[in-house]
Amino acid sequence: MNRKQQALASLCLMAVISFYLVVGLPKPAYAMHIMEGFLPVQWAIFWWVVALPFFLLGLRSLTRITQANPQLKLLLGLAGAFTFVLSALKIPSVTGSCSHPTGTGLGAVLFGPLTMSVLGSLVLLFQALLLAHGGLTTLGANAFSMAIAGPFAAYWIYNFTIKLGGKAKIAIFLAAAISDLLTYIITSIQLALAFPAPVGGFIASFTKFAGIFALTQVPLAISEGLLTVLVWNWLQSYNPQELELLKLIKREPQGNESV
């Protein structure tokens, strides 16, 4: 009787687990961001709190830009659309798994990083709501890596390369490629912080996650850099006025904020 109960119980457990695996877990080939529910509550809240101020500041700078220069709205749309497209492209990588570029470098260089914190978060929200790609609870963490850390890195790398005397094209390539890679390194850090290994702690976990995310991302980062240069070339040949205008705008507000 006892044994029978045990068998029944384990059968039930197996049924529940397999049901959960089939129905509950997101199917493979989804979500290259941290998945829904895959961050412990306290970390989910922490990253939301970190990301929110950037989003609000971004909204403010966005309204400032569009109010002062309404003709830039189309270019803003272009920057958002670029992120939208690139984050839909799942590209195979040398590690045998797929991931996608972020597309945030272009907008960050054009409009400054705060603008991209809004546009990038909107793309992430779309993917979380409609595609089960990423999640609402993990949105703060994902927004921090893709829409905040990445764009800020892109912006700094671009300006740094220009200051060193690099050409604009090389600067934009480096900005887009490195910020793309950095996004996934941050994701690995976020996961390692939430899931330190029992042996080896944070470092061991980080190596593991970085091996999955960052390694896969290397060729994609190069692709993103090349695609960003492509769009940059188009803008330069057809749209020099707006690029000039943006350079002037960025000097005023961004100068104070970045210090």
Add this chain to the structure above:
Amino acid sequence: MNQSKKGLSNWLLVLAVLALAVAPLIFVRGAEFGGADSKAQEAISEIQPEYKPWFKSIFEPASGEIASLLFASQAALGAGVIGYAIGLYKGRSQQQKHEE
């Protein structure tokens, strides 16, 4: 002359991106090419086997087909906006050249 040189370098950029995407498919044989995220998920369950996701997606695409429909729409919408903006800028700059 300068314009055609730019055109060529743009095509080279596109080719390089395509090559980067296709090369793994040719050279990495027998790989699944699943999402990097599902690997991360496995890694989490290795590190902390007792961890269970505490929240589930509100909406999930009903099937792989529906998901690819949504992804295709995402790419199409974005590409449409980019094409529109670049096309408009190109037309505008050509008109300006015409007037000069």
